[in-house]
Amino acid sequence: MPESDYPDIRGLHLFKDMADEHFLSLTRGAYVQNFPPQIELITEGDPSDFLHILLSGSVDLFSTWNGRETSMATVRPISTFILAATIRDAPYLMSARTLEKSRIALIPSQDVRSVFDGDNSFARAIVTELAQCYRSVVKNTKDLKLRTSLERLANYILRQQNRRGGASEFDLDFEKRRLASFLGMTPENLSRAFKGLQPYGVTVNGNRISIDNQKDLERFAKPSPLIDDVST
Amino acid sequence: MPESDYPDIRGLHLFKDMADEHFLSLTRGAYVQNFPPQIELITEGDPSDFLHILLSGSVDLFSTWNGRETSMATVRPISTFILAATIRDAPYLMSARTLEKSRIALIPSQDVRSVFDGDNSFARAIVTELAQCYRSVVKNTKDLKLRTSLERLANYILRQQNRRGGASEFDLDFEKRRLASFLGMTPENLSRAFKGLQPYGVTVNGNRISIDNQKDLERFAKPSPLIDDVST
DNA sequence: TTAGGTGTTTGATAAATATCAAGGGGATGA
DNA sequence: TCATCCCCTTGATATTTATCAAACACCTAA
Numbered sequence: 001m002p003e004s005d006y007p008d009i010r011g012l013h014l015f016k017d018m019a020d021e022h023f024l025s026l027t028r029g030a031y032v033q034n035f036p037p038q039i040e041l042i043t044e045g046d047p048s049d050f051l052h053i054l055l056s057g058s059v060d061l062f063s064t065w066n067g068r069e070t071s072m073a074t075v076r077p078i079s080t081f082i083l084a085a086t087i088r089d090a091p092y093l094m095s096a097r098t099l100e101k102s103r104i105a106l107i108p109s110q111d112v113r114s115v116f117d118g119d120n121s122f123a124r125a126i127v128t129e130l131a132q133c134y135r136s137v138v139k140n141t142k143d144l145k146l147r148t149s150l151e152r153l154a155n156y157i158l159r160q161q162n163r164r165g166g167a168s169e170f171d172l173d174f175e176k177r178r179l180a181s182f183l184g185m186t187p188e189n190l191s192r193a194f195k196g197l198q199p200y201g202v203t204v205n206g207n208r209i210s211i212d213n214q215k216d217l218e219r220f221a222k223p224s225p226l227i228d229d230v231s232t
Numbered sequence: 233m234p235e236s237d238y239p240d241i242r243g244l245h246l247f248k249d250m251a252d253e254h255f256l257s258l259t260r261g262a263y264v265q266n267f268p269p270q271i272e273l274i275t276e277g278d279p280s281d282f283l284h285i286l287l288s289g290s291v292d293l294f295s296t297w298n299g300r301e302t303s304m305a306t307v308r309p310i311s312t313f314i315l316a317a318t319i320r321d322a323p324y325l326m327s328a329r330t331l332e333k334s335r336i337a338l339i340p341s342q343d344v345r346s347v348f349d350g351d352n353s354f355a356r357a358i359v360t361e362l363a364q365c366y367r368s369v370v371k372n373t374k375d376l377k378l379r380t381s382l383e384r385l386a387n388y389i390l391r392q393q394n395r396r397g398g399a400s401e402f403d404l405d406f407e408k409r410r411l412a413s414f415l416g417m418t419p420e421n422l423s424r425a426f427k428g429l430q431p432y433g434v435t436v437n438g439n440r441i442s443i444d445n446q447k448d449l450e451r452f453a454k455p456s457p458l459i460d461d462v463s464t
Numbered sequence: 465t466t467a468g469g470t471g472t473t474t475g476a477t478a479a480a481t482a483t484c485a486a487g488g489g490g491a492t493g494a
Numbered sequence: 495t496c497a498t499c500c501c502c503t504t505g506a507t508a509t510t511t512a513t514c515a516a517a518c519a520c521c522t523a524a
Contacts, residue, residue, distance in 0.1 A: 090367070124348070124349065130362040131316040192474090225323075232323065419502070420503080
């Protein structure tokens with residue numbers, strides 16, 4: 001693994017407080033690779049040989065069953081993915097594919113587990129990270145079970161807006177059909193859902209979303225910190 | 233906290249390997265309480281003051297939004313709940329209510345966090361537990377997004393059957409309307425879904441489920457270890 | 465510039481799911 | 495024993511969501 005990648009990884013909350021020697025023993029066995037778009041990095045059900053760290057690009061986590069497929073999450077740099085499987089030495093529950101050209105560090109899961117046994121601040125960082133991941137998935141379940149697809153879309157738009165500091169116009173950062181899959185609907189219905197938000201002041205032009213009437217949209221979407229806040 | 237409760241709690245994976253002195257400092261501040269049925273123990277959004285451990289009885293974790301409510305999980309003894317919120321010192325994402333008369337140990341979250349900082353085997357046990365919880369929720373999301381309600385019910389029945397060692401007849405262990413909510417459907421539709429499984433050899437009589445044609449049901453349900461296995 | 469290809473949108477229709485209203489059945493308590 | 499309550503079921507209907515087919519828009523490469 002090239003030393004130039006060290007700072008990025010070291011800066012992650014997960015690795016920030018651990019002892020230098022342990023960090024080194026993680027990076028010793030690690031390697032970094034560049035992948036083209038649309039490469040399947042991980043297939044669900046496979047043993048979790050590596051903890052993955054996305055350094056640049058983006059990765060889609062998805063799952064399949066009985067010929068159907070659904071997008072579970074999008075990973076953006078710089079963050080790890082498939083941490084829980086690594087920790088439990090259990091098979092991956094989700095598959096992963098690159099969405100664009102991506103640079104990814106791979107740390108042997110075995111190394112992660114043994115350093116985790118020997119380095120307490122690393123173990124603690126993992127706990128915090130996992131608790132965060134857990135809470136994200138719980139929020140997602142609430143979103144799915146308590147809201148209609150129109151409400152999910154409305155709240156998604158508000159969350160995106162928040163991520164961009166509240167701008168009233170912004171571009172969707174991925175394909176609509178993947179957004180549809182992530183929101184648990186078909187592309188056709190996403191298209192209709194965008195229209196269904198017009199009465200609340202949402203205009204769509206290609207990938208560009210404008211929120212013309214913030215208040216109306218919020219009144220409809222009823223965002224809740226216990227579902228929509230990213231951090232807590 | 234009465235000493236008679238120590239062994240049960242100490243036996244949990246979470247507390248098994250920790251130092252005696254740390255276990256004592258957890259139990260010192262803890263107390264045990266008996267609750268009648270239908271008591272709301274926790275309200276989502278509240279600060280996570282206590283880690284809860286269910287010693288006997290059963291507890292429903294549920295969430296609400298905009299006047300709607302959905303059951304997220306059922307907790308059975310002996311296990312903890314609301315671990316992630318405790319760790320992150322973040323508000324509860326789910327509410328909890330007793331389903332029957334329940335005995336619950338309450339450990340101040342502050343104590344959990346400080347022991348967690350000082351006891352490595354405790355920290356590691358928490359990681360393992362959290363990773364497990366995370367994976368459960370991911371499986372649940374896959375179940376929700378990839379399956380129709382009929383398929384979810386069919387797989388639920390097979391999972392229950394597994395939990396009871398494969399018996400071809402068993403009783404549902406909770407109200408159908410809560411099962412419906414857990415599976416993400418209305419009580420009316422659950423009722424119809426049970427009928428919809430008759431062609432696959434499922435008979436329902438009150439709370440009693442019989443699987444008359446295991447093969448047929450499995451062929452329809454297509455259970456997958458990556459969604460339906462409890463352990464991995 | 466044009467021809468394909470891919471992703472999106474639209475319309476028509478079908479399927480799945482929810483809602484509303486009424487009826488049934490078992491438990492509980494007077 | 496009967497009345498009451500609560501839950502579950504059933505039927506009719508409405509809403510939501512998916513599917514299928516076709517048109518459209520945009521991009522890329524010849």
